[in-house]
């Protein structure tokens with residue numbers, strides 16, 4: 001058994017057998033319209049098109065000039081029908097650009113670019129221009145991740161191929177089908193960050209991929225710098241904190257980043273998208289995802305244009321039973337429970353699950369039993385019970401002291417908490433409150449500073465008061 005592991009963690013039922021032997025397929029019939037969220041990671045975008053415009057596949061349709069901004073591209077060729085609020089992952093509404101296919105298949109890709117002769121700035125710009133964000137879930141802008149703060153030396157690029165979420169098998173199948181894209185993307189990231197070493201982190205339940213990866217590494221002439229690390233199968237192995245602990249034995253400091261300890265971590269899909277952006281000039285306009293769950297009658301891995309609405313795939317492509325009690329966008333641990341299937345595939349949608357009462361607990365929350373199990377299993381070594389108690393008491397300072405901001409929202413509690421307390425949900429709300437409090441404090445400080453500056457300027461500009469005349 002692998003010694004590459006981390007403290008804590010759990011072993012939820014994997015249920016990967018439902019789809020792991022399903023190669024990634026493009027559905028025989030794709031919906032005629034897509035609803036593409038204006039922003040899918042990074043700073044909020046503005047639309048660059050309006051209803052009635054004709055767009056080509058790969059054309060930029062939304063963007064912004066912020067350094068954290070990431071453009072969004074048309075995933076099909078057609079006509080913009082409308083820009084409207086639509087249900088998206090997280091059960092919120094967000095503005096989406098609705099495009100109806102015209103059947104022309106017109107494309108507007110970038111010209112191919114050799115990543116190894118381009119300047120590092122041009123290479124990062126290509127990743128930005130291709131609209132690439134982390135496809136494993138967080139949707140963080142990739143060009144920003146590949147531009148670590150000044151003074152940080154990157155030693156390792158780690159390919160996060162753990163795919164530790166139950167049910168999901170899309171990364172495994174991606175590696176199996178196109179290992180060369182993965183290694184190419186990794187070498188590009190190593191080139192951009194000047195990292196001398198690359199590590200592909202697999203969980204032991206994907207052992208059979210090792211020879212294929214080893215062979216591809218040799219074929220790419222990278223055996224002196226890229227290696228495979230077989231990590232213990234344990235949830236959440238794929239969390240950034242855990243994967244660096246398991247692969248290089250380093251710990252990300254509280255509130256820190258992987259770059260603080262010389263690491264950059266990229267998901268399998270992201271690395272493949274990076275390769276495509278250079279070799280094909282292809283923006284991030286489609287993605288593969290797992291469709292699974294015991295309520296899904298035909299579990300599979302599919303590749304669809306970004307913006308494909310899941311409800312539009314039901315019937316011909318996705319069939320599910322009537323006893324589905326939960327629909328999830330993403331994996332069962334960190335994914336979002338959705339009120340319906342009327343939501344689009346986004347750049348970070350790794351899966352859609354149809355779960356029955358046999359595999360998910362929908363029991364209501366009951367009072368905390370104080371059993372401490374959540375603390376034992378927390379891979380971040382936090383005390384979740386104290387965080388949630390502090391939040392319930394409205395004491396965000398105490399919640400922060402107990403580790404609220406270090407929680408990676410892995411959802412491991414869901415398998416161990418006998419009281420069914422939705423800890424992650426409480427923590428997400430708690431973090432949002434802290435963000436709001438900090439934003440309000442910053443705004444107050446900025447307003448006070450502006451007032452002080454105004455007063456100082458007024459004082460400096462005021463005529464000097466004459467000294468009072470008078471005798472002694």
Ligand code: SF4
Nearest residue numbers: 378384407408410411
């Ligand atoms: S959700 Fe947060 S507190 Fe709970 S186990 Fe995961 S990291 Fe720890």
Ligand code: SF4
Nearest residue numbers: 368369371372374417
């Ligand atoms: S596992 Fe649940 S019941 Fe036990 S201490 Fe943690 S929050 Fe309370």
